[in-house]
Amino acid sequence: MSATNTTQSNDQASRTILLDKVTKHYPGQLKPAVDGLMLEIPAGKIVMLVGPSGCGKTTTLKMINRLIEPTSGRIMLGDEDVTDLDGDKLRRRMGYVIQAGGLFPHMTVAANIAIVPKMLGWSKDAISKRIDELLDLVSLDPALYRDRYPKELSGGQQQRVGVARALAAEPPVLLMDEPFGAVDPITRQRLQDELIRIQEEVQKTIVFVTHDFDEAVKLGDLIVIFGEDGQIVQYDSPERILAQPANDFVADFIGAGAGLKQLTLARVRDVQLADPVTASPGEKGADVLARVQQTNHDYVVITDGRGRPISWLSRRQLSRLDTIDKSKNPDLPLVAEGSTLNDALDAMLASRLGAALVTNRSKALVGMITFDIVMKSINQLRADVQTADDESPVGTNTGSPEVSEVPND
Amino acid sequence: MIDTPRREVAASGTTGRSLIIQLAAILLALAAFAIWVATANLSSTERATLNSSALLAYTGEHLALTFVSIIIVLTITIPLGILLTRRPFVRASGTILAIANFGQAAPIIGLVVLLAFWLGFTFWTAVVALVAYAALPVLRNTMIGIQSVDAQLVEAGRGMGMSATSVLLRVELPLAVPVMLSGIRTALVLVVGSATLATFIGAGGLGLLITTGVNLFLPSVLVSGALLVALLALFIDWLGRVFEHYARPKGL
CATH class of the missing domain: 3.10.580.10 (CBS-domain)
Structure with a gap:
């Protein structure tokens, strides 16, 4: 598994998330939204959940922090089974970023960021120091932005504060639900670059829901592609998904220009x-x-x-x-x-x-x-992908026990 | 940075000016009334009715009716409104709103008189009628205010690990305040106007001037009563607007 950041204390270090045969069956619906999902999200990686609307990607994300309670199955955070933990307490340990930042308009930037640390009982000084640190991290000048209200910020700046707020209490895990869906393309690109830079610094385990495949390719260490019926169709690195789509659905989803998209994966x-x-x-x-x-x-x-x-x-x-x-x-x-x-x-x-x-x-x-x-x-x-024998994490939908094997392709 | 921040200079300047104009107009009208009472050629009956200590007493009664009713309205409808937006009780909201609607739709004069036969010709009967009459705007605006808080914000709060109560107290209610306040102001103005009818069941208030004016055919008393009620309503409305102006959460 990936190298976790060993300098951090245990709870702050990024952790592997394991969804073990997790099922969500909404009352009144014939088929479960998510059925027997086995998904391992390696520590310190960005894992992108992509798929058409209604494919269960958001449900999957929200089951990780139990905003949606799974009908059955276990959720592990590192070695800890968090399935039966108090939901509110669990969520304080997981950063959560939603579309447009979800900032509270009646609170200043500083007050927004301070919410979780306050609930965790941090001292005033520690919180204040942390706010400055985080604003620096997301490239906003603390002196200028601390005391502003969200409406005094542009969409991109609000989103940055949203990320800062999610990172406030140093959670090992960051969950992002289509965070950049509501900003213009230029700002979106800048926010994506920013996220890559921030991740280099903080090394969290990030689960990121998007419907934009290009965004998934750009940001993801790994991509989970969901099919229309909530099944995982492919779980692999962007390189391999582009080079070897598992089936026609994935090929369609990638769309035209897979070759060009590969170009976004390599850096000069x-x-x-x-x-x-x-x-x-x-x-x-x-x-x-x-x-x-x-x-x-x-x-x-x-x-x-x-x-x-x-x-x-x-x-x-x-x-x-x-x-x-x-x-x-x-x-x-x-x-x-x-x-x-x-x-x-x-x-x-x-x-x-x-x-x-x-x-x-x-x-x-x-x-x-x-x-x-x-x-x-x-x-x-292309040649690398063909010969690579790199182990992929588990990600399947069957409830059968043999899924713990590494799928080889 | 290309995405420049929008620093909005809130439109508070214009609100501030309109508040001052409203107050000035009220004070001016009141002064004109005082001068007229002092200088006009009034009969002794008129003078007895319109002397300042009597006017103050009527105004006091009127305000007592208004504020007692409003306080009761707030203590009942705000918690009720909040409750009706919580998931287990949402289904009851239609029924409760229909009842509140009935309270407002029923003619207040009929309500006052009918209640008086049942509860007696007292101050408290008038209060009950006024409460029934003013409940709807406060109840409805409390519910609308909370319901119109962006669901994303509620989810953001829950997603950060805030409890449902904490989200209610720290996110939903503060954001609902402007809508709730405007409902309360509407209710206040309704009550000030309707409290005039309390006189029919002997519960006092400025309405007494109007009934006296009608019964004894004293137009100056009648007009004075109507004017004072109108000025009081405008003044209460002004107070409400001042409060709204300062209680509105910053950042909205």
Whole structure:
């Protein structure tokens, strides 16, 4: 299983969640909404529950914190059986984030975040310190935002406070119910990136419900795909689901462009980049041209004193220059190391050079990415999935005992 | 940050101004009335009825009727309204609302007189009639106020581990306050107006001026009574609005 954060005390460390043959049968309905679900959610991972509406994904999530009481089955949190624990007490140990943040409009940001710590009897100082810490974590300036009311925040900011509130008492588990469903696409993307960053820091076990498969691919370490009748159709890593959909339903659900979606899984920093020829302002045009010809390149990247690319010149442009000047081209195709291959491809397509420059955090040039490199890494990704013999956690729907075996594909 | 925060300057400025205008108008009308009483050429009967200590006594009775009724209304209907929004009791809400509706739909004058034959011609009979009459707006607004709290917020509260009671006290009720207050204000104004009818069963109040004016054909007394009741109603409404203005939870 994954490495848990060992520096934290026992309750704060992320924990594995195990749903053991959990069934929910709503009164008055013929078929159970969730039937004999066996699902293991490994500690410290983000597990995405996706599927069409009414597939039982939200019911499954709410049974974990018992907002919905399961009809039968056990729920384990680490080694602890929490099925019969007092629901309110259990929920105080699990962060819960809903659409649009669910902030209480009559309480300030600070008061919203303080709710769970207060119920747990934290001291005033500890709570106040924690509020500042959390606002920093979600990139909101505490001095500016502590005392604001939710209506004085944008949708994206409200959602961030919602995440901060859920993390307030350091729960080992974070449950998110379509949290980013109500924000505009640009904000949603930013919140997703933010969540990835926060997760790197806090390493919680996160269960995330969404109906957006792209969101699942982007955020998930693992994805559970539910079918229309509440059955788990596939439970696997995004890479493997994209490369080997379990059946037509999953293939349909992934939709067109599975190949393109795979590009969102690999990051620029993970691929072998090409080394462009570089030069600095002040060098002689002819010298640089000679260097470019020697190395069989067509272009040269001009970088400033701190290694930041300022322009990208062709042989033709070089031959016309006496000395290289400092003029800056604002339209350079730049991508960050942390960007996905999808972003890189987008930048390449937008540039007329069919390549993009990769920069690090301080915007200095680290290399160049080309179509060839992207193609190669896709092939590599596919090959990896074929040979990978990586153990998947349990996730099935039968009530039979042999499900504890690792399914192999 | 692209998603810029919306700092809203609440429209409280306009509310504040309208509150001041309302109070000024009431005081102005009252002053005009006082000047008229002092200077007008009134008969001795009229003067006896409209002397200031008598007017104060009628107003006192009127206010006593109003506030005793309202306090009883609040103590009955607010808990009842809350109860009727809790899951086990939701089914009863239709019946209870129908009864409250009947209380309001029945003509208050008939209610007062009929009750008097049953309960006697007293202050408390008038109070019972007024309570029946004013219960509906408070009951209905309490229920609507709570029901209109976003279900997502209730779920967020439960999802964080707040008990049902804690969600009620810390989320649902505070958010329902504005709607509840406007129901209470409506009830207050209804009661001030209707308390005029208490005079028919000898329970006092400013209505006495009106009946006296009618019975003895003294138009100045009749008009004075009507004016004072109207001003009192407007003043009570003003008090309610001031209270609403300050009791409204911040952030809404």
